[in-house]
Structures are given as C-alpha cells and as structure tokens.
Amino acid sequence: MHVRAVQPDDLPFIREELIRHWGDVGVWSIGRRYQADELPGFVAVDDSRAGDGGERIGLVTYCVQDGGYQAEIVTLSSRRENNGVGTALLDAAVEAIRKSGCVRAYLCTTNDNLRALGFYQKRGWRLAMLHKGFIEEARKRKAVIPEFGMHGIRLRDEIELEIFLDTA
Numbered sequence: 001m002h003v004r005a006v007q008p009d010d011l012p013f014i015r016e017e018l019i020r021h022w023g024d025v026g027v028w029s030i031g032r033r034y035q036a037d038e039l040p041g042f043v044a045v046d047d048s049r050a051g052d053g054g055e056r057i058g059l060v061t062y063c064v065q066d067g068g069y070q071a072e073i074v075t076l077s078s079r080r081e082n083n084g085v086g087t088a089l090l091d092a093a094v095e096a097i098r099k100s101g102c103v104r105a106y107l108c109t110t111n112d113n114l115r116a117l118g119f120y121q122k123r124g125w126r127l128a129m130l131h132k133g134f135i136e137e138a139r140k141r142k143a144v145i146p147e148f149g150m151h152g153i154r155l156r157d158e159i160e161l162e163i164f165l166d167t168a
C-alpha cells in the first residue's frame with residue numbers, strides 16, 4: 001500500500017467515498033460547509049491489485065484555514081480497516097499541514113463515533129471542544145443526516161480534536 005496526493009482521475013472514487021460516509025460531497029463541520037471533492041488530500045492505494053494504478057482503499061481531505069495558522073482534516077475514511085490505512089492517511093495529511101506552516105491541526109467527529117474518538121486519541125490527538133447540538137442544526141440543512149448513528153447513539157453533537165505541530 002502507498003499513499004499519494006489526490007490527482008484529477010481520483011474524482012469518481014473521491015465522490016463515491018464521500019457519499020458513502022457523509023451522504024454528500026458537501027460536508028458540514030461546525031457550521032461550515034466544505035465542497036470536499038475539491039479539497040487537497042491523499043489517497044491510499046493497494047499496489048497488489050493490478051490495473052489502473054492499483055485499488056483505491058482510503059481517502060483523507062483537509063483544508064488550510066485563512067491566515068495559515070491552522071488546518072482542518074475534513075474527512076478520513078478507510079475501505080480496509082485495521083490494516084494501517086487510516087493511520088498512513090492521517091500521517092500524510094498531518095505532515096502536509098505541518099509543511100504548509102500550520103501550528104495546529106483539528107478535526108471534528110460526531111458524538112456516536114466511538115471508534116474514531118479512540119483512533120485519534122491513540123495517535124496523540126486531544127479533545128479540544130464540544131460543539132453541542134451542531135449535528136441537530138446541520139440536519140436542518142442536510143436531511144440525509146440520520147437521527148441515530150453508530151451503536152444506536154442519538155446523533156447530536158460534534159467533538160473537536162486537535163494536535164499541535166512542530167514547524168521548526
């Protein structure tokens with residue numbers, strides 16, 4: 001498996017991946033809508049699968065915010081869980097963000113996503129803020145957001161995690 005920057009012919013895969021996990025290519029995060037299929041990012045590719053440069057098995061997208069002080073990781077998803085894909089993509093995005101000069105990276109996940117909350121914290125990310133009720137607000141704009149999420153947990157809030165980066 002290798003990770004490389006998103007390229008134009010990834011677009012069908014990117015759209016499929018965003019729709020699979022976020023229901024749309026427009027991804028809401030703490031009150032902001034990202035056109036996530038236009039963001040910079042990285043794709044994980046399984047080299048063992050021949051043809052068309054391998055099989056795409058994961059995606060991360062991010063956005064450097066105005067001012068260049070911080071960046072948000074907008075989406076991260078893996079089609080081959082528990083094989084190191086998510087970790088490799090997260091590392092690639094954090095490194096790109098660090099190289100762009102940002103001192104802080106942050107991301108948001110939903111209150112039901114216990115796997116992601118564990119995944120990020122095990123990789124040094126810290127809980128930064130609770131955005132209470134933001135999913136309930138987002139649902140008013142994006143009806144595809146379900147009432148209940150993973151583990152039968154009511155989907156209500158966004159939880160922001162952060163990591164500070166050494167740019168020296």
Ligand SMILES: CC(C)(COP(=O)(O)OP(=O)(O)OC[C@H]1O[C@@H](n2cnc3c(N)ncnc32)[C@H](O)[C@@H]1OP(=O)(O)O)[C@@H](O)C(=O)NCCC(=O)NCCS
Binds near residue numbers: 021084
């Ligand atoms: C969260 C998510 C991105 C993690 O992706 P992943 O590919 O499973 O991540 P990894 O394989 O790198 O790590 C997952 C676990 O597998 C383990 N693992 C990695 N390589 C492994 C291997 N070769 N054999 C066994 N286990 C392995 C890791 O140690 C890790 O466990 P840990 O968190 O207890 O340390 C994935 O679950 C996902 O796509 N979720 C749906 C979308 C989502 O919720 N995204 C996050 C919100 S933005």
